[in-house]
Amino acid sequence: MPKHAMLSASGSSRWLACTPSAQFEAQFPDRTSSYAEEGTAAHELAELAARYWLGLLSEQAYENHRDVLAQGPYYNREMQVCANGYASFIKNRYDETRKHCPDAEIELEVRGLDFSRWAPGGHGTGDCIIVADGQIEVIDFKYGKGYRVDAVGNTQMRLYALGAIERYGALYDIDRVRITIIQPRISDHPSTDEISTQELLDWAENYVKPRAMLAYKGEGDFAPSADACRFCRAKEQCKARADENLKLFDESPDPLILTPDEAGAILQRAGDLKTWLADLEALCMRTLYEGGSVEGWKLVEGRSTRRFKDELKVAEAMTAAGIDPTLLYKRELITLTQMEKDFGKKTVAEILKDLIVKPEGKPTLAPEKDKRPAYKPAELLLNAFDEE
Ligand code: SF4
Numbered sequence: 001m002p003k004h005a006m007l008s009a010s011g012s013s014r015w016l017a018c019t020p021s022a023q024f025e026a027q028f029p030d031r032t033s034s035y036a037e038e039g040t041a042a043h044e045l046a047e048l049a050a051r052y053w054l055g056l057l058s059e060q061a062y063e064n065h066r067d068v069l070a071q072g073p074y075y076n077r078e079m080q081v082c083a084n085g086y087a088s089f090i091k092n093r094y095d096e097t098r099k100h101c102p103d104a105e106i107e108l109e110v111r112g113l114d115f116s117r118w119a120p121g122g123h124g125t126g127d128c129i130i131v132a133d134g135q136i137e138v139i140d141f142k143y144g145k146g147y148r149v150d151a152v153g154n155t156q157m158r159l160y161a162l163g164a165i166e167r168y169g170a171l172y173d174i175d176r177v178r179i180t181i182i183q184p185r186i187s188d189h190p191s192t193d194e195i196s197t198q199e200l201l202d203w204a205e206n207y208v209k210p211r212a213m214l215a216y217k218g219e220g221d222f223a224p225s226a227d228a229c230r231f232c233r234a235k236e237q238c239k240a241r242a243d244e245n246l247k248l249f250d251e252s253p254d255p256l257i258l259t260p261d262e263a264g265a266i267l268q269r270a271g272d273l274k275t276w277l278a279d280l281e282a283l284c285m286r287t288l289y290e291g292g293s294v295e296g297w298k299l300v301e302g303r304s305t306r307r308f309k310d311e312l313k314v315a316e317a318m319t320a321a322g323i324d325p326t327l328l329y330k331r332e333l334i335t336l337t338q339m340e341k342d343f344g345k346k347t348v349a350e351i352l353k354d355l356i357v358k359p360e361g362k363p364t365l366a367p368e369k370d371k372r373p374a375y376k377p378a379e380l381l382l383n384a385f386d387e388e
């Protein structure tokens with residue numbers, strides 16, 4: 001089995017929406033990023049912690065391996081706290097499941113989840129699967145914090161669930177599937193969805209299969225969107241995406257005045273514009289950096305800020321010159337976010353429960369589909385009158 005399937009579960013939200021992308025992006029290199037490397041390091045640690053919490057590893061073995069991982073460039077306290085949170089979550093989930101099904105099984109890092117019945121060559125690796133009579137749960141750990149991933153309707157997780165049903169369906173009667181995503185650096189997580197096995201199979205047969213066939217052959221229409229293009233290898237050079245973004249400038253509404261509705265419509269369609277411009281900049285920068293040329297552009301040295309060569313020697317020199325050393329340092333409390341990173345959210349919440357306030361946030365513009373309730377200025381005004 002090749003390591004990466006062309007119709008991968010992780011890329012499914014893209015190739016299901018933009019079917020030609022699966023073939024089209026293959027001509028572009030798969031560039032890894034420091035975020036991806038950080039994610040891989042966090043996954044390794046989370047899996048290790050989970051094995052320990054589940055009693056599959058001795059403390060000594062856990063600590064030895066953890067010490068090796070801790071030498072990596074991305075390891076830090078926050079990563080450890082997130083890994084422990086994941087381990088604790090799946091241990092609790094497994095214990096709960098065993099209460100009603102003592103034969104329940106748990107598997108970590110499940111390779112070869114095969115959904116090729118619906119998507120040619122489709123397979124992937126699930127972080128954790130708990131299987132019991134009646135239900136299967138597929139759990140995924142995501143370390144990123146730049147992009148929120150929810151379980152509801154998540155195509156990657158649904159494809160893993162299909163692979164899990166293929167794998168365990170002969171041994172267990174599975175009529176419900178629970179999908180959970182743990183993204184510990186995002187608030188309101190974990191996120192969970194439930195679907196019946198029949199609904200999942202209908203989705204696979206009627207939605208996935210026809211699109212996967214198109215994707216496999218490189219057919220169908222390009223369908224650029226912020227979500228589809230975000231992780232596409234073709235995102236910098238795809239003309240379909242460029243055309244879609246450039247359309248914004250073709251249509252001029254009223255010749256003189258732009259109404260708020262028209263401004264809103266432009267903002268909605270401009271969802272991908274900022275990211276697209278950043279991707280174009282990355283393409284030009286890389287081309288120049290690699291010795292190529294881009295007409296009208298060059299690389300220059302960016303701004304840099306002066307800094308001390310050696311802080312200790314700076315303090316010594318200033319003190320020797322008669323400056324009061326206490327004036328050389330400033331002491332301030334670290335931020336709440338930093339405290340949570342350093343000491344863990346739970347510990348901080350317990351110690352500071354009466355000392356943390358959350359002021360009302362300033363109104364901010366959000367698309368209609370945003371889950372937060374709409375801000376009502378008029379209501380706030382009435383409340384203010386009531387209080388007088
Ligand atoms: S960049 Fe967007 S439109 Fe172009 S192939 Fe990729 S997903 Fe499709």
